[in-house]
Amino acid sequence: MAVKALYVHIPFCNHICHYCDFCKVFYDEKVANQYLDCLENEFKQLSINEFETIYIGGGTPSSLNEKQLVRLMNIFKPYLNSVKEYSIELNPETMNIKKLSILKDGGITRLSIGVQTFNDQLLPYIGRVHCCQDVYDLINQAKQLGFKNISLDLMYGLPHQTIDDVKNDLLTIKSLDIQHLSYYSLILEDHTVLKIKDFEPIDEEIEYQMNQLIDQTLKEMNFKKYEVSNYAKDGYQCLHNLKYWRYENYEGLGIGACGKVDNQMKEHSRSLSHYLKGQSILKIETLSKEDHMFNHLMMSLRLVEGLNIDVFNQCYQVNFIEYYQEPLNKHIKMKHLFLNHHYLKVNPDYFYLLNAILVDFI
Ligand code: SF4
Incomplete structure (x- = not known):
């Protein structure tokens, strides 16, 4: 099966969120420049140039400065003819209209904005440094520039969050004309600040009620649930993530990125120092047919389809x-x-x- 999806990992963040176990490092301008060099080299070595979807995730891709974002966009710009969806993840506090214009000029078609909650009192508990006004400003500017596919990431089950807080988040979502939502329950991963601080997860029954409330309310707002944690208005399902869930092939670039090509699973080492020396360790594992069958089933049953x-x-x-x-x-x-x-x-x-x-x- 041909590879039609590309994931690109930008590991830099300006701060570390209290729940995060993603592959990330603090942003440093010089290191980020070196990283982009290596990323470009790695991309050149991929002998594929016809993708249907490209997804730039992180980390925080928008932590790159303007010059670096131009550079990142230029790596993929010659390969966009066949691309139907080109996404990038953004954090509100790292964005401005100039960066948005760079993304627009670079061919980005879909913005995925990390919001988590619209409650400014709750954001510090999870180590987020933006406020909800930053999100409104970003969405307004994105619309002014003509972005028509905007997704928000939200979370429930946050420290001190009540069902009324979730209701308020849903009311805010209703007031924003956006196309897609990823709505995850907080998971306490090992080695995260919340875990180290012994944060007590919310009661399972309350979490279930929050999930029911989210499902029901989003349905009333014409967001169709299409995956366990994802909701979209008609025609706005994330094409890139659908490829993961349908167990299609994809390639990954950058530290920590994974790929799947037929019966092989590829996984990059999370070591930034190795990557910058051009010694990225790519673990390639050939899975048995039975393991692939189970993985395929596990991924696809997440989909409503x-x-x-x-x-x-x-x-x-x-x-x-x-x-x-x-x-x-x-x-x-x-x-x-x-x-x-x-x-x-x-x-x-x-x-x-x-x-x-x-x-x-x-
Ligand atoms: S911005 Fe994203 S990747 Fe960076 S620390 Fe927060 S959750 Fe993790």
């Missing part, structure tokens, strides 16, 4: 229904899963049980 059984059968030359007969029968009987026009889907009421369901398919 579910797993395309015909594609699966063709990919692995198996009969899906026979192969997974036992767990399928069990979870269909319990109404956790259902079959619909060659797709296996999770009953939306049971998305919260997805991990437990998947265990039976291992």
Whole structure:
């Protein structure tokens, strides 16, 4: 299968959020320049130049200065003819109209803005340094420049957050004319500030209620849920992330970036010093057919559309229904899963049980 998606990792951040376990380092102008050199070299070595989607994530890509953003845009500009969606992640406090113009000129079609909450009192608890006015300003400026595909990242289950706080965030979202939302529950990862400070996660029942409230309210606002944590207005599903969830091929550039090419999984080392010396360690693992089948199932069941059984059968030359007969029968009987026009889907009421369901398919 051809590779049609490219992920580009920019690891620099101006501050470290209290929940973050992503691959990131503090921004340094000189180091960022060296990193862009290495990134360009790595891209040249990829013998692919026809992508449908490019996603620049981080870290904080917008922590790069204006000159560096121009440079980043110029690396990919000659390859945009076939690209249907070109996304970049932004943090509000790092942006200005000049940087937005650079992105627009560079061909970016989709902005993904890290918001987390519109409550200025809660933001410091998670180590965010912007305020919600920064988000409004950024969205307004982006619209003025003609960006028509804006996504916001939000979180629930934050320290001291109440159901009313989530309601207020949803009301604010309603007032903004945006196209896509990623809405994640806070996960306490090891080695994060929140974990080290022994932050007590919110009660599971309250978290469930928040999730129900988000699902219901966004539905009323015409955001269709299409993945466990993602919602889009018609025609604005994230094409790049859909490729991950449909278990299609993708390449990754930069430290910590992953790729999948047919039966091989690639993973870059997180070591910045190795990367800058041109010694990026790329772990390439050839997975067994069974491992790929499980990964494919695990990714695709996150989607509301579910797993395309015909594609699966063709990919692995198996009969899906026979192969997974036992767990399928069990979870269909319990109404956790259902079959619909060659797709296996999770009953939306049971998305919260997805991990437990998947265990039976291992
Ligand atoms: S901005 Fe993103 S990558 Fe950087 S510390 Fe915060 S969550 Fe992590």
